[in-house]
Amino acid sequence: MEHLPVLQVVIPLVLAPFCFVMARHTWLVALAGSVLSLVCSVLLLIQLLAVGTVDYFVGGWPPPWGIELRIDLLGGFVLLLVSLIAALVVTWAHDTVESEIRDDQINLFWCMFLLCLTGSFGIVVTGDVFNVFVFLEITSLSTYTMIALGRDRRALMASFRYLVMGTVGATFILIAVGLLYMMTGTLNMADLAVRLPAIQDTTTVRAAFAFFTVGVSLKIALFPLHQWLPNAYTYAPSAVTVFLAATSTKVSLYVLLRFFFTVFGADYVFGDLHVDYVLLPLSIVAIFVASIIAVYQEDLKRILAYSSVAQIGYMTLGISLANAQGLTAAIVHMFNHGLIKGGLFLAVGGLCLRIGSTRLSDLRGAGRTMPWTMGAIVIGGCALIGVPLTAGFVSKWYLVIAALEKDMWYVAVAIFTASIIAAAYVWRVIEHLYFQQGYAEASTLRSEVPLYMLLPTWLLIAMLIWLGIDTDLTVGIAERAAQSLVAP
Amino acid sequence: MDNNLIVREVANLFLPIIVLFGLYVQFHGDFGPGGGFQAGVIIAVGVILYALVHGLTKTRQLIPLRVIRVLMAVGLLLYAGTGIATLLLGGEFLNYNVLGSDPLTGQHVGILLIELGVGITVAAVMVMIFYAFAGRGRE
Numbered sequence: 001m002e003h004l005p006v007l008q009v010v011i012p013l014v015l016a017p018f019c020f021v022m023a024r025h026t027w028l029v030a031l032a033g034s035v036l037s038l039v040c041s042v043l044l045l046i047q048l049l050a051v052g053t054v055d056y057f058v059g060g061w062p063p064p065w066g067i068e069l070r071i072d073l074l075g076g077f078v079l080l081l082v083s084l085i086a087a088l089v090v091t092w093a094h095d096t097v098e099s100e101i102r103d104d105q106i107n108l109f110w111c112m113f114l115l116c117l118t119g120s121f122g123i124v125v126t127g128d129v130f131n132v133f134v135f136l137e138i139t140s141l142s143t144y145t146m147i148a149l150g151r152d153r154r155a156l157m158a159s160f161r162y163l164v165m166g167t168v169g170a171t172f173i174l175i176a177v178g179l180l181y182m183m184t185g186t187l188n189m190a191d192l193a194v195r196l197p198a199i200q201d202t203t204t205v206r207a208a209f210a211f212f213t214v215g216v217s218l219k220i221a222l223f224p225l226h227q228w229l230p231n232a233y234t235y236a237p238s239a240v241t242v243f244l245a246a247t248s249t250k251v252s253l254y255v256l257l258r259f260f261f262t263v264f265g266a267d268y269v270f271g272d273l274h275v276d277y278v279l280l281p282l283s284i285v286a287i288f289v290a291s292i293i294a295v296y297q298e299d300l301k302r303i304l305a306y307s308s309v310a311q312i313g314y315m316t317l318g319i320s321l322a323n324a325q326g327l328t329a330a331i332v333h334m335f336n337h338g339l340i341k342g343g344l345f346l347a348v349g350g351l352c353l354r355i356g357s358t359r360l361s362d363l364r365g366a367g368r369t370m371p372w373t374m375g376a377i378v379i380g381g382c383a384l385i386g387v388p389l390t391a392g393f394v395s396k397w398y399l400v401i402a403a404l405e406k407d408m409w410y411v412a413v414a415i416f417t418a419s420i421i422a423a424a425y426v427w428r429v430i431e432h433l434y435f436q437q438g439y440a441e442a443s444t445l446r447s448e449v450p451l452y453m454l455l456p457t458w459l460l461i462a463m464l465i466w467l468g469i470d471t472d473l474t475v476g477i478a479e480r481a482a483q484s485l486v487a488p
Numbered sequence: 489m490d491n492n493l494i495v496r497e498v499a500n501l502f503l504p505i506i507v508l509f510g511l512y513v514q515f516h517g518d519f520g521p522g523g524g525f526q527a528g529v530i531i532a533v534g535v536i537l538y539a540l541v542h543g544l545t546k547t548r549q550l551i552p553l554r555v556i557r558v559l560m561a562v563g564l565l566l567y568a569g570t571g572i573a574t575l576l577l578g579g580e581f582l583n584y585n586v587l588g589s590d591p592l593t594g595q596h597v598g599i600l601l602i603e604l605g606v607g608i609t610v611a612a613v614m615v616m617i618f619y620a621f622a623g624r625g626r627e
Contacts, residue, residue, distance in 0.1 A: 017561035
């Protein structure tokens with residue numbers, strides 16, 4: 001039990017090379033890896049709910065000399081999201097991976113998937129800022145590879161763009177870590193938090209903060225640094241899109257929270273530097289611009305990709321409010337949006353497998369041939385808008401409360417208005433799927449996807465409704481996590 | 489360059505020295521400058537020199553792609569395996585103290601295994617990258 005923090009990272013790391021050398025049955029290895037990770041993170045979360053934080057000294061060396069793994073409730077929550085999505089994606093992806101990826105590259109694909117999982121877990125569990133960079137690079141490099149494996153040749157270009165942007169982001173984060181190390185002589189997060197206040201008014205620390213914020217914003221795809229995201233989501237293999245959309249920006253957001261609140265401290269970030277003056281307007285612009293662009297897209301994957309950029313705006317909006325309610329809303333929305341986009345992209349992946357395209361014009365009338373998949377899209381879409389009794393409503397509700405608490409009524413108005421725009425793009429999808437005639441229903445081949453693909457999709461969709469009614473799990477954990485971030 | 493007498497002979501003369509130096513850097517890593525990463529690169533340089541002189545085809549017969557792939561995985565598994573061994577022996581992940589009868593030997597054994605893993609993977613990856621670039625457009 002006491003080794004859980006390290007096992008979380010080591011299990012996928014050890015299984016990845018097996019995928020690399022095995023020619024067949026690599027799907028089973030990936031399945032084993034993701035299910036074991038899920039078990040690990042559930043056990044960890046149970047432990048965290050009891051004790052609050054878990055420490056682990058790698059190699060037996062105590063911090064600040066050794067590398068410390070440190071997980072708090074926020075970390076446990078993100079771990080649960082990542083491993084849950086990973087387990088569902090792998091269960092679901094057997095057929096789509098075989099149809100979308102070249103036979104001789106399937107084992108490499110699963111190897112990369114497990115490495116990506118390793119990196120995501122590593123970012124969350126570590127208490128060392130340099131480790132964050134290393135794991136971020138593991139995640140990013142494996143993601144670039146997975147995107148490039150898409151059948152569409154444009155996937156290469158999308159992957160290359162993400163590679164350039166992502167590398168700039170990662171380099172900025174590394175520069176920030178270097179500057180911090182120069183000023184304090186330590187890389188341990190807790191130790192940094194102790195040493196930084198004395199020297200926080202120096203140009204070097206401010207430069208480190210600026211480099212970090214811009215770098216991680218690139219990874220989060222915060223408007224206007226989101227340019228890499230739509231193409232990467234659209235042209236990547238379906239399974240990769242699901243995993244990316246549901247987890248990768250969330251993990252980057254975790255890094256932002258960790259640095260803002262644990263390393264630099266809320267007083268410095270929001271009190272001295274007033275990052276909220278930049279973050280708040282950008283978030284609102286992100287919500288509106290990305291939602292409006294989404295309305296005009298002709299490809300379902302692109303609609304959802306732009307919608308992701310908008311939803312990331314909601315999360316950073318919650319952070320920029322800088323009070324416990326805002327943070328709670330951001331953390332809840334991080335989790336809920338992961339499930340929403342996960343569920344939606346799982347359904348879209350099913351469409352991709354059966355119809356071979358995700359262009360709206362090709363999907364006309366598909367609502368009648370694939371009722372279950374389409375039902376999932378409708379409910380997921382409702383959650384995206386924030387219809388009551390879905391998970392999306394809960395997070396937006398908390399966001400509105402947090403905004404009103406700070407007397408920012410215009411933020412509340414913006415949230416309502418943006419929800420109407422979201423309704424517009426979701427409605428456009430529903431209209432094409434249900435109310436238009438098209439060749440999606442003409443062919444007999446275009447039938448419902450197999451049960452083992454529907455089950456993960458509907459499990460997520462059912463969770464959306466459950467979490468929309470019973471908020472104990474999400475809001476309960478998020479409130480405690482937000483409290484510990486604001487008042488450590 | 490197989491037909492260039494001087495290049496071929498000098499390369500053949502240097503090859504064992506390069507590999508020997510690589511092994512020295514590998515195993516002397518815990519006493520002085522060096523370690524798995526540097527050693528891996530040096531040994532890979534030996535293979536690449538051989539390929540430059542004798543051609544890619546001959547090199548790939550000598551060290552097939554399949555072997556390189558397995559070695560890439562073996563190095564990583566050796567590293568992670570050492571960590572898991574320390575877990576099973578009751579220590580923390582990568583706590584070498586439990587690997588020997590006393591902490592000093594434990595640390596020696598541990599760092600040797602870890603660096604060996606790093607060396608194997610780095611050498612294999614270097615050769616793999618060389619194969620990928622040099623072999624581009626042939627198959």
